[in-house]
Amino acid sequence: MSGVSGVDAGRWSRDDPVVQWLLGGDPAIRWQTLRDLVGAPEDEVRAERARVENEGWGARLLGLQDDSGTWGGTVWKPEDRDATDSVVLLLALLGAEGDRTRAALDRTAAGVDWGEEWGRSAFFDGEVEPCINGRVLTAGAPYGHATETMLGKLLDTQQADGGWNCYAETRDDPGSFHSTVCVVEALAAYRDAGGPTDVDLPLHRGQEYLLERRMMRRRSTGELIDEGWLTAAFPYYWRYDVLRGLDHLRSAGLPYDERAAEAVEVIARQRGADGRWKLDSPLPGRPAVAFETVGEPSRWNTLRALRVLDWAGVQSTP
Template sequence: MGWLLDSDPALRWQVQRDLLDEPAEVWRATRRRVAVEGFGARLLAEQGSDGMWAGGAFFPAGFEHGKEEGQPWTATTWSLNSLREWGLDPAVLRERRTPELLAENCRWEYDDLPYWGGEVDCCINAWTLANGVWLGVDVEGIAEWFVDHQLADGGWNCEWVEGSTRSSFASTLNSLKGLLAHERATGGTPRTREARLRGEEYLLKRHLSRRLSTGEVVGEWAGQFRSPFRWGYSVLNALDHFREAGRKDARAGAAVAMVKGARQADGTWLQAGRHPGRVWFEVDVEAGEPSKWLTFHALRVLRWWEA
């Protein structure tokens, strides 16, 4: 715990709240520091006067596919995701008129669509839905979009626009996170709540990591834990969603065993590797090193599971 507490306020307040059961006044005081020091303050300093980060919605201005390694993580959507996940008080961004500025200035790279209306990618729409309800924007249209674009097997796939009719683990998990954020903020609607439960069933029927047809693990990536999670799927990322949703199901037991099996002798979990791409600054260790973020997420999931 001392090792975890010796960290940026963005992580420290969550350790205090979720692992140490500190009084609310303690972890809330730490959480307020996200806006004025460390990762949160550094990322806030990169916001442009137009409300955007790096001049773009999903990609930075001037980005050309194939010209650099990986996906850049500097543009507006990724920056909002980070600030929300770190626990920044949304009032900080509302005071900067961020929701209004993005409505005025930010357009999606896809078809120049308005930012708060979303676009066609499931994952992008999920993050926009979560960020929208966090900032108090009316994004009900995006929530209903997920109901209309849920596939027959119960999940989602960002490649539906290319004709895919079979869901993806990653697209489904990211969609579920967006729907849960919407539900927590607004209560959701009967349609969106049902869609979330159906999507969770898609993952649970597959034990969070296995093919429905053969029972084999879908790929090594299911057990490779990367921090930050970004868009990537892993059983740790999925279990963290089910913890947040308060849905404990025996079918997730094999995934829990995978998390336990990755624990090192010293009690830590190792970084499998950062998602490649341009960043404002690094927030976690290199591959093979003990990760405070992954250790926190794993301990929190196991604490919830074993309670």
């Protein structure tokens, strides 16, 4: 791999300038930096994580919930990103936990459904599209809202090639990277939350779908599917990119696989001279909370890129 050299996947010094910069960010960034890069003691990580629901981005998101249990007044919006399905996913990605967060998610579970179109299905039971259902299960699992109804919908919509696709009409239609990454994240979250159903096989098949395509290429021709996947966004909502896919494999506990090497190299080459990664173009639509500025160094992308490179056993040269 040009531009990278082998290192032990390991821990970073708190004195490293980039780590210091990460630790100067929001509590959601700080606790994950302490856990994933610094290797801090569990009690320190836990104490920092407890701040997420009361400070910064997490507190702001929780403060936007209405009395009915929704965000943005509805379960989903086609354009903006301030509706319930988007915000509950963000809370999970931030790692919010504690009484305030659980009360908010319980309020959603008790009072929110998908409306007449989906037969008043409870919010955490999902609707029909795996890209949406995957995000909702990812959001609900850490808070005790991983329903078997939702899981069944996801398992029933896996394609013959191992992926998922919101627009599939038959089981033999090809999977979609966008839908697949949403679902494999959900199955891993369900598993890690202690869900009673064994999901190892469908999870493995979904991860193989990504790896067989080298995280970004058509299996049939080897061509790059989408140039946009080489740039990383956060929040990513439904959108696939190679950093999101790699970070899933890492967080799900997979050992590094050489089929991911090209995608890892893409990430390594994007490191700036200051040792940081920038925020690339965001998804269109108004977010519930603005996290970072496009074109500026991104703590989210830098944290995720560094832990992916640690997972792969490589480091980039700024």
